[in-house]
Amino acid sequence: MKLAQRYNRANLLTSSIILVITGVIYYIAIHFILTNKLDKDLVIEEKEIQAYVLNYGKLPSPGDFLHQKVAYVKLGNKKVNRNFFYDNYNRANEKESEPGRTLITSVIVNGQNYQVSISKSRAESEDLIRLIFFITLAVTILLLVSLLLINRFLLQSIWRPFYATLNTMKAFNLTAKTDIKAQQTNIEEFNELNIAVGSMADSVKKDYKELKTFTDNASHEMMTPLAVINSKLDLLLQGEALNPQQGELIDEIYNSVGRLGRLNHSLLLLAKIENKLIPEQETFNLKDLIVEKIKLFQELVNGKNITLTQNLLDKEIMMSKYLADILLNNLLSNAIRHNYNNGTITIDLNKTELIISNTSKDNTLDQAQAFERFYKTPSSEGMGLGLAMVKQIAGLHQFDITYTYQDKLHIFCLTF
Numbered sequence: 001m002k003l004a005q006r007y008n009r010a011n012l013l014t015s016s017i018i019l020v021i022t023g024v025i026y027y028i029a030i031h032f033i034l035t036n037k038l039d040k041d042l043v044i045e046e047k048e049i050q051a052y053v054l055n056y057g058k059l060p061s062p063g064d065f066l067h068q069k070v071a072y073v074k075l076g077n078k079k080v081n082r083n084f085f086y087d088n089y090n091r092a093n094e095k096e097s098e099p100g101r102t103l104i105t106s107v108i109v110n111g112q113n114y115q116v117s118i119s120k121s122r123a124e125s126e127d128l129i130r131l132i133f134f135i136t137l138a139v140t141i142l143l144l145v146s147l148l149l150i151n152r153f154l155l156q157s158i159w160r161p162f163y164a165t166l167n168t169m170k171a172f173n174l175t176a177k178t179d180i181k182a183q184q185t186n187i188e189e190f191n192e193l194n195i196a197v198g199s200m201a202d203s204v205k206k207d208y209k210e211l212k213t214f215t216d217n218a219s220h221e222m223m224t225p226l227a228v229i230n231s232k233l234d235l236l237l238q239g240e241a242l243n244p245q246q247g248e249l250i251d252e253i254y255n256s257v258g259r260l261g262r263l264n265h266s267l268l269l270l271a272k273i274e275n276k277l278i279p280e281q282e283t284f285n286l287k288d289l290i291v292e293k294i295k296l297f298q299e300l301v302n303g304k305n306i307t308l309t310q311n312l313l314d315k316e317i318m319m320s321k322y323l324a325d326i327l328l329n330n331l332l333s334n335a336i337r338h339n340y341n342n343g344t345i346t347i348d349l350n351k352t353e354l355i356i357s358n359t360s361k362d363n364t365l366d367q368a369q370a371f372e373r374f375y376k377t378p379s380s381e382g383m384g385l386g387l388a389m390v391k392q393i394a395g396l397h398q399f400d401i402t403y404t405y406q407d408k409l410h411i412f413c414l415t416f
Contacts, residue, residue: 008152027136042118067120082106099123100119162190233257283318291310311347315350323396330389335358345359355413
């Protein structure tokens with residue numbers, strides 16, 4: 001949910017609750033005021049009757065007027081408590097009733113006690129309350145709609161510089177020479193954000209440039225002594241005859257130098273993948289590339305008498321062919337190198353995934369660390385970078401690579 005939508009929901013919900021509560025309070029207050037005014041009118045009418053009795057010694061004539069009705073009932077020895085209550089009011093010569101307010105009191109005339117009922121219609125008060133309610137409701141709806149429109153368009157305008165900066169950050173590329181151009185705004189917080197983003201981008205580009213320079217220099221400087229060592233070893237081998245112990249030592253040196261060279265190449269390649277310094281992507285048929293790789297590894301497969309099963313469908317894929325070649329090299333070479341004689345390898349390719357499963361002399365790998373750098377089984381002679389490189393290449397192209405161990409088979413599944 002976007003910030004503006006969340007703010008609008010919270011704002012509208014809060015405003016609605018407050019307006020409903022205040023509306024109810026307002027309605028109750030108006031109703032109380034009008035009822036209190038009606039009660040005062042009834043009290044005034046009561047006092048007029050009492051004054052008439054005091055002056056003339058008799059009750060005024062009962063009446064049934066447009067908005068008021070007065071009636072008398074002889075009580076005898078009965079007593080009545082003075083009381084206000086709501087009642088239905090019937091107008092003269094009309095059958096329909098309407099809401100009313102009645103005052104029951106008593107008055108003594110010539111020693112005789114009479115109950116006096118004074119009723120007034122509440123129709124005008126109710127109509128006034130209803131009118132006030134609808135006006136309040138209309139104002140509330142108008143206010144909520146106005147808040148919604150103002151928040152939608154005003155907030156959209158206010159947040160435009162933020163989204164411009166966000167889109168610029170999304171499009172930011174370390175390898176490009178363009179800088180982050182911030183949109184000018186009069187909002188102080190966004191200006192501070194733009195300054196912080198620009199400063200961060202400059203710092204990241206500087207660090208990246210220094211890291212790239214260090215990586216290139218380290219790789220170049222490392223390859224030079226490795227080449228010198230190899231050449232010296234060649235000269236040594238071409239010289240005098242060596243005894244078995246010396247030959248064994250030189251063979252170990254050759255192996256160590258080769259491992260160091262491959263390690264240097266792998267780490268440099270990983271750095272390039274992480275920093276997206278790779279050849280351009282292209283569309284090609286992955287099936288053709290797999291068939292080509294199988295031909296290259298056929299001699300190794302035959303050497304271990306491995307049964308290789310292929311279930312390949314055509315699959316057009318968009319990625320760096322250079323990295324696809326490295327990915328297949330690592331997966332297939334692992335399946336062959338860690339296999340045993342007379343083992344099996346199965347390669348399945350369809351429109352959604354590539355699955356390579358193989359038997360192995362090793363038990364299951366740690367699924368949580370299988371794709372970590374330098375992770376390898378005790379019997380492995382590799383450097384532990386192959387699967388890490390596969391993971392990096394898959395992530396770069398937004399593929400998913402998983403490992404499972406089932407039915408004594410190591411299964412690697414690449415989902416496109």
